[in-house]
Structures are given as C-alpha cells and as structure tokens.
Amino acid sequence: MIFRKIDFKSEDYESECALRDEVLRRPLGLSLYDEDLSGEGAQLHFGLFDSNNTLSACVIAVPVSAHEVKLRQMAVQSDCQLQGLGRRILNDLEKFFEKQAVVVFSLHARLSALGFYEKSGYVVTGGEFIEVGIPHAKMIKRIAA
Numbered sequence: 543m544i545f546r547k548i549d550f551k552s553e554d555y556e557s558e559c560a561l562r563d564e565v566l567r568r569p570l571g572l573s574l575y576d577e578d579l580s581g582e583g584a585q586l587h588f589g590l591f592d593s594n595n596t597l598s599a600c601v602i603a604v605p606v607s608a609h610e611v612k613l614r615q616m617a618v619q620s621d622c623q624l625q626g627l628g629r630r631i632l633n634d635l636e637k638f639f640e641k642q643a644v645v646v647f648s649l650h651a652r653l654s655a656l657g658f659y660e661k662s663g664y665v666v667t668g669g670e671f672i673e674v675g676i677p678h679a680k681m682i683k684r685i686a687a
C-alpha cells in the first residue's frame with residue numbers, strides 16, 4: 543500500500559469522492575454529491591493505494607493552526623475493512639504532519655468508530671452531538687512535542 547496526497551479535482555479526487563459517498567453517505571441515505579465540496583480545495587487529501595493504484599482508504603486533514611489539524615471523512619473500502627488499513631492511513635498521516643510540527647490531531651468520530659480511534663490513542667474530549675443525523679463525539683490526540 544502506498545500513502546500519498548490527492549490533488550483536489552484530480553482523477554484520484556474523483557475516486558476519493560466515490561469512496562466517501564459509498565462508505566460514509568449512502569449507508570445513511572445521503573449523497574456526497576448533494577454537498578458543497580468547493581471548500582475542499584483548501585484541505586489536504588490523502589489516500590492509501592494498492593499495487594493496482596486502486597484507492598483503498600482516504601482521509602482529509604484541515605489545518606486549524608500551525609500545530610493542529612482536524613481530520614475528517616476517514617473511510618476504508620467496505621471489503622478492505624478490519625485489515626489494518628484504517629490504522630495504517632492514520633499512522634502515515636500523523637507521521638506526515640509530525641514532521642511539520644503538528645502536535646494535536648482532532649476529529650469528530652461517529653460513536654460506531656470510537657473504539658477504532660481509541661486504539662490509535664485518541665481520547666473523547668466532550669459530549670455527544672449529532673452530525674449527518676448520527677451521534678458523534680469530539681476526540682483528540684496530542685503528540686509529545
């Protein structure tokens with residue numbers, strides 16, 4: 543698996559949107575393509591690609607400050623889940639940003655995925671709230687500077 547950046551509006555970005563739609567939106571009866579994605583050009587997109595250059599997992603990082611990024615839209619292809627790819631893309635993303643002095647990673651986790659993030663060192667920092675119609679909690683991971 544190769545971890546690499548995805549350029550906004552590239553062919554890989556189209557694959558990323560298709561993956562996000564399939565894994566994160568359609569199971570909720572929603573469509574990613576109904577959303578305004580124009581602001582995503584200012585966000586950093588990453589993917590894990592297999593040896594056939596097929597996108598297996600994706601995540602987006604939004605710079606919050608010089609030392610913090612917020613992660614969003616983490617998704618692993620349905621038939622590749624629970625094989626370590628989620629942990630791998632999270633680790634690779636953290637390593638990428640640690641080199642740029644980022645020490646705080648935050649995200650809004652679906653409650654159904656809390657256990658996954660906890661296994662990678664994220665902790666819940668607040669109460670539950672609803673996003674895209676389902677319960678979420680804010681989680682954070684601090685890296686020793």
Ligand SMILES: CC(C)(COP(=O)(O)OP(=O)(O)OC[C@H]1O[C@@H](n2cnc3c(N)ncnc32)[C@H](O)[C@@H]1OP(=O)(O)O)[C@@H](O)C(=O)NCCC(=O)NCCS
Nearest residue numbers: 616617618623624625626627628629651652654655657658
């Ligand atoms: C949640 C998701 C990103 C995890 O990625 P993954 O590749 O399936 O997970 P991994 O195989 O890397 O799992 C790493 C560890 O977390 C555990 N884990 C994975 N998904 C979990 C979940 N939903 N709840 C609790 N633990 C979970 C695994 O069992 C594994 O534990 P182990 O080290 O003890 O064996 C992926 O399953 C997914 O895309 N799910 C649907 C979309 C989603 O919920 N995205 C997150 C939105 S906040």
